[in-house]
Amino acid sequence: MTMLFLKYTLTNIAAYIERIYRYNNRVHVQPYPVTMKSIKSRQLKYIVNYVSLLIVLNMLYYRWEEEIRLARSKEFEENVVLDKAMKLFWEQGYEKSSMTDLVEHMGIHRRSLYDTFGDKHTLFLKAMDRFRDKVNAEIAGQVKRAKTATEALELIFDFMINGNEDSPSGCLMVNSAVELAMRDDAVDSKSTESFTLSEQLFTDIILWGQQNGEFNSACNANELAEQLHAVCVGLRVMTKTSMPKEKLKSIASFSIKSLDK
Numbered sequence: 001m002t003m004l005f006l007k008y009t010l011t012n013i014a015a016y017i018e019r020i021y022r023y024n025n026r027v028h029v030q031p032y033p034v035t036m037k038s039i040k041s042r043q044l045k046y047i048v049n050y051v052s053l054l055i056v057l058n059m060l061y062y063r064w065e066e067e068i069r070l071a072r073s074k075e076f077e078e079n080v081v082l083d084k085a086m087k088l089f090w091e092q093g094y095e096k097s098s099m100t101d102l103v104e105h106m107g108i109h110r111r112s113l114y115d116t117f118g119d120k121h122t123l124f125l126k127a128m129d130r131f132r133d134k135v136n137a138e139i140a141g142q143v144k145r146a147k148t149a150t151e152a153l154e155l156i157f158d159f160m161i162n163g164n165e166d167s168p169s170g171c172l173m174v175n176s177a178v179e180l181a182m183r184d185d186a187v188d189s190k191s192t193e194s195f196t197l198s199e200q201l202f203t204d205i206i207l208w209g210q211q212n213g214e215f216n217s218a219c220n221a222n223e224l225a226e227q228l229h230a231v232c233v234g235l236r237v238m239t240k241t242s243m244p245k246e247k248l249k250s251i252a253s254f255s256i257k258s259l260d261k
Contacts, residue, residue, distance in 0.1 A: 078116060079130070081106040085117075086127035090172040093179050094124055121186075124176075128190045131172040132197075138164075139201065149209030150256060153202075153228070157252035160235055161245055171236040178237075199229045206259065215259040224259060231255045 088097050088105045099120055103110045117123040139156055146152035163169065177191035202225035209215035215224075235248050 081108055082117070082123075082126060082130050085123055086130050086172065087168065089124055089127050090131070090170070090175065091168045093175060095179070125186055125190065128172060128176060128187070128194075132190070132194050135171075135173075136197065143201070143205065149205050149212065149214050152205050152208070153256045153259075154252075156201075156205075157232070157235070157249075157256070160232055161239060161248045161252065163239070170240040171233075174233055174236045195229065195233070198232065199225050202228045202232075209259065219259075228255060 084106045085102055088102060092101070097120075099110065099113075102120070102123070103113055106113065108116075113123070117126060138159060142155040142159060143152045146155055160171075173191050173194045176187050177195075181188040181191050199222075203221050206215055206221040206224050206228075210217040210221060231251065235252060238248055239245075
């Protein structure tokens with residue numbers, strides 16, 4: 001559409017110049033190119049104004065066409081593309097993930113990314129929130145179907161070590177804390193909040209085990225939860241290495257057994 005409009009514009013300009021040339025020379029136009037020397041300065045001014053107006057109209061038309069195209073391209077599910085951004089940050093980290101990488105990986109236009117999610121830092125924080133919500137939902141489901149506190153801990157550690165088949169190794173929260181927490185207050189706040197929630201979950205499970213006689217009730221549940229969480233964070237880091245998973249499972253199993261009576 002834009003090319004047709006531009007072609008129509010140039011055709012009008014050529015026709016306008018031809019009419020002026022006819023008027024000035026009062027003769028039939030010969031089949032040779034019209035030169036600017038044959039046009040008086042006043043008429044040249046009119047031509048410049050006319051051309052400028054057509055250029056502006058063409059630019060406005062192009063912008064309108066672009067906005068329509070972008071509006072159509074924004075027909076996407078936000079959580080779907082946010083999950084793609086989350087996965088890229090999870091795999092590459094914040095610094096290594098450029099806006100170009102994000103646009104390509106998310107499959108949306110750069111303008112749509114800014115309009116929907118803001119800048120890169122804001123998108124990263126939203127990806128952290130998305131990760132926290134998805135992981136918490138997954139772990140809550142694991143705990144809910146567990147019949148004992150021991151089984152609940154085993155399911156949690158198994159998830160931390162193996163994750164999901166289509167997910168990167170490690171943990172976005174742990175990765176972000178290591179990469180950015182020391183120099184980014186927002187990332188530090190979200191990481192700390194997530195760790196606090198994890199510790200509280202471990203506390204609740206340990207109290208459950210102490211009440212039903214699975215775990216030693218002589219120890220403080222909060223302190224035991226802090227220890228388990230520290231082990232959990234360490235395991236999340238180790239899953240990013242070539243460390244055999246059997247060794248990681250052995251560490252998790254020993255940590256759980258240490259709670260026994």
